[in-house]
Amino acid sequence: MDTNNRNIVTRFAPSPTGFMHIGGVRTALFAYLWARKNRGTFILRIEDTDKEREVAGSIEHIQESLRWLGLEWDFGPDKPGTFGSCIQSERLPTYLEFAHRLIEKGLAYPDPYSSEQVAEFRKQAEAEKRPFLFRNHRPEAFEKWDSTKPLRFKVPEIKRYRWHDAVRGDLEAGEEALDDFILIKSDGYPTYNFAHIIDDFSMGVTHIMRADEFISSTPRFLSLYEALGIAPPVFVTLPPILRDDRTKKLGKRDGAKDILDYRAEGYLPEAMANFLALTGWNPGTEQEIFTMDDLIAAFDIAKIQKAGAAFNEEKLLWANREHIKNLSHESLLRILAEFGAKSSRVAEKKWDLSEEFLSKIAPIVVERLSVFGEFTAMLDAGEFDYFLEEPTVDASKIVWKEEGPEKARDALLRVSEILEKISESNWNSEAVKEAIWPYAEERGRGGVLWPMRYSLSGKDKSPDPFTIAGVLGREETLKRLKVAAENL
RNA sequence: GGCCCUAUCGUCUAACGGUUAGGACAUGGGCUUUUCAAGCCCAGAAUCGGGGUUCGAUUCCCCGUAGGGUCACCA
Numbered sequence: 001m002d003t004n005n006r007n008i009v010t011r012f013a014p015s016p017t018g019f020m021h022i023g024g025v026r027t028a029l030f031a032y033l034w035a036r037k038n039r040g041t042f043i044l045r046i047e048d049t050d051k052e053r054e055v056a057g058s059i060e061h062i063q064e065s066l067r068w069l070g071l072e073w074d075f076g077p078d079k080p081g082t083f084g085s086c087i088q089s090e091r092l093p094t095y096l097e098f099a100h101r102l103i104e105k106g107l108a109y110p111d112p113y114s115s116e117q118v119a120e121f122r123k124q125a126e127a128e129k130r131p132f133l134f135r136n137h138r139p140e141a142f143e144k145w146d147s148t149k150p151l152r153f154k155v156p157e158i159k160r161y162r163w164h165d166a167v168r169g170d171l172e173a174g175e176e177a178l179d180d181f182i183l184i185k186s187d188g189y190p191t192y193n194f195a196h197i198i199d200d201f202s203m204g205v206t207h208i209m210r211a212d213e214f215i216s217s218t219p220r221f222l223s224l225y226e227a228l229g230i231a232p233p234v235f236v237t238l239p240p241i242l243r244d245d246r247t248k249k250l251g252k253r254d255g256a257k258d259i260l261d262y263r264a265e266g267y268l269p270e271a272m273a274n275f276l277a278l279t280g281w282n283p284g285t286e287q288e289i290f291t292m293d294d295l296i297a298a299f300d301i302a303k304i305q306k307a308g309a310a311f312n313e314e315k316l317l318w319a320n321r322e323h324i325k326n327l328s329h330e331s332l333l334r335i336l337a338e339f340g341a342k343s344s345r346v347a348e349k350k351w352d353l354s355e356e357f358l359s360k361i362a363p364i365v366v367e368r369l370s371v372f373g374e375f376t377a378m379l380d381a382g383e384f385d386y387f388l389e390e391p392t393v394d395a396s397k398i399v400w401k402e403e404g405p406e407k408a409r410d411a412l413l414r415v416s417e418i419l420e421k422i423s424e425s426n427w428n429s430e431a432v433k434e435a436i437w438p439y440a441e442e443r444g445r446g447g448v449l450w451p452m453r454y455s456l457s458g459k460d461k462s463p464d465p466f467t468i469a470g471v472l473g474r475e476e477t478l479k480r481l482k483v484a485a486e487n488l
Numbered sequence: 489g490g491c492c493c494u495a496u497c498g499u500c501u502a503a504c505g506g507u508u509a510g511g512a513c514a515u516g517g518g519c520u521u522u523u524c525a526a527g528c529c530c531a532g533a534a535u536c537g538g539g540g541u542u543c544g545a546u547u548c549c550c551c552g553u554a555g556g557g558u559c560a561c562c563a
Binding site for chain 2: 013014015017047049050052053111115118122129130131132149150168171172173174175176177179181182184185186187189191192193195196211212213214215216217218237239240242244246247248249275278279280282284285286288305306307308309310311312314315316317318319364366367368369400440444445446447448449450451452453454457459460461462463464465
């Protein structure tokens with residue numbers, strides 16, 4: 001089966017105008033998944049034909065974002081293909097070549113008007129409440145193009161277009177969408193309308209994934225494909241990602257975050273990819289958690305959703321928790337070390353978050369965390385201080401319910417006695433639990449376990465006493481129990 | 489405004505004419521329990537409205553309604 005599809009080529013084609021947000025990343029992901037599923041080619045193409053809007057550093061930022069998510073490209077700004085550069089500003093001769101072909105066919109001509117004049121035409125049309133169409137002002141005879149003026153496309157035929165979209169099905173739109181649009185701007189750069197068609201053709205792109213804002217300009221694209229004698233690729237229109245209140249498409253102005261902010265907050269890239277794949281696509285099964293390989297295997301254009309989907313941060317958090325659970329021990333430690341190091345408290349107190357220590361607290365931390373940034377916050381808030389320094393213990397709180405200090409002291413002393421019998425080398429949380437449990441059952445769990453837990457942590461809320469004792473070690477545990485008993 | 493697209497629980501979605509309309513997130517309740525977290529169990533919760541077509545419509549058609557998109561020398 002895969003041999004049939006070896007020639008599948010998809011691309012992600014952002015313009016370098018700033019950071020990437022969820023929407024762009026989702027488009028990239030779908031294009032990537034389809035290419036990989038078919039053992040095809042995934043191209044990253046930079047559409048930098050608007051020099052005004054370009055933001056320095058964007059290309060690097062885009063690449064970093066895609067790499068973080070694991071969306072490696074076969075050709076990109078750093079890897080040109082036989083078709084040449086993947087950066088549009090480096091492909092100007094190609095666009096010119098195709099432009100001249102159109103001129104020769106009489107299908108392109110220089111715009112004889114100044115931009116002010118065109119604006120005037122537009123105003124007039126508006127005043128008369130009719131749509132503005134440049135083709136109504138098309139000159140009788142075409143001048144020779146000297147490339148100081150915009151080059152316009154001469155729509156060969158005003159007609160209704162019908163086409164097929166892999167997601168939306170059969171679509172159609174007509175005359176009013178067709179016009180003599182600009183192919184090459186007066187600054188010499190091509191417009192999106194022109195450049196993307198030439199590039200997709202030159203690069204052998206078979207499937208175009210893009211958001212639904214392009215549906216309405218598809219007739220223009222089709223008229224140009226026709227004029228160039230190029231067969232259009234498969235259109236795959238992705239549903240919009242809506243703001244969580246569903247009132248608007250998610251955009252940078254509406255709080256859409258830089259995807260790399262999610263990295264900084266401690267989201268896992270595989271969780272992000274998993275979540276994004278599921279907004280606008282579904283596997284048709286009840287599986288919800290996917291690795292990247294799972295996604296590649298399961299992905300199918302036929303299962304892409306038509307309707308817009310709201311961005312649901314709660315579900316992203318859940319996906320992240322699920323992926324955290326699936327992390328290898330090594331990866332988990334590496335990430336905990338990274339986020340632990342960000343804690344100002346750790347820096348202040350010069351605490352050493354050794355691998356051994358992190359390894360011990362990892363199970364405790366993982367249970368309490370949705371994103372790794374929370375680990376930094378927990379450390380900052382002093383949540384795990386008792387693991388790293390002796391807690392200050394409020395004597396009145398050691399006592400379980402109405403029992404009174406004597407009983408609490410007895411319990412602590414008895415617990416100490418029992419624990420002393422465990423040797424240093426046999427010390428771990430299970431051993432502690434095993435040793436204490438019979439006594440706790442006999443004496444009443446609360447009366448034993450609460451004083452023990454509180455004495456070790458100095459906190460109203462904490463993991464169970466066995467876990468804490470396991471992390472603290474024999475010596476420190478016995479010491480804290482003794483101190484607490486003496487304070488009663 | 490013209491043109492185009494979309495419409496199932498609060499949210500992401502399944503059901504490609506016949507299901508008690510399923511799952512997940514979130515919510516509520518319970519269990520477990522020394523506190524917290526986690527875990528487990530249960531519950532509530534939807535086919536936008538109106539017409540058709542059909543023995544039968546979430547599903548097909550039409551009309552509304554609502555939302556979105558688009559009408560640049562931006563992509």
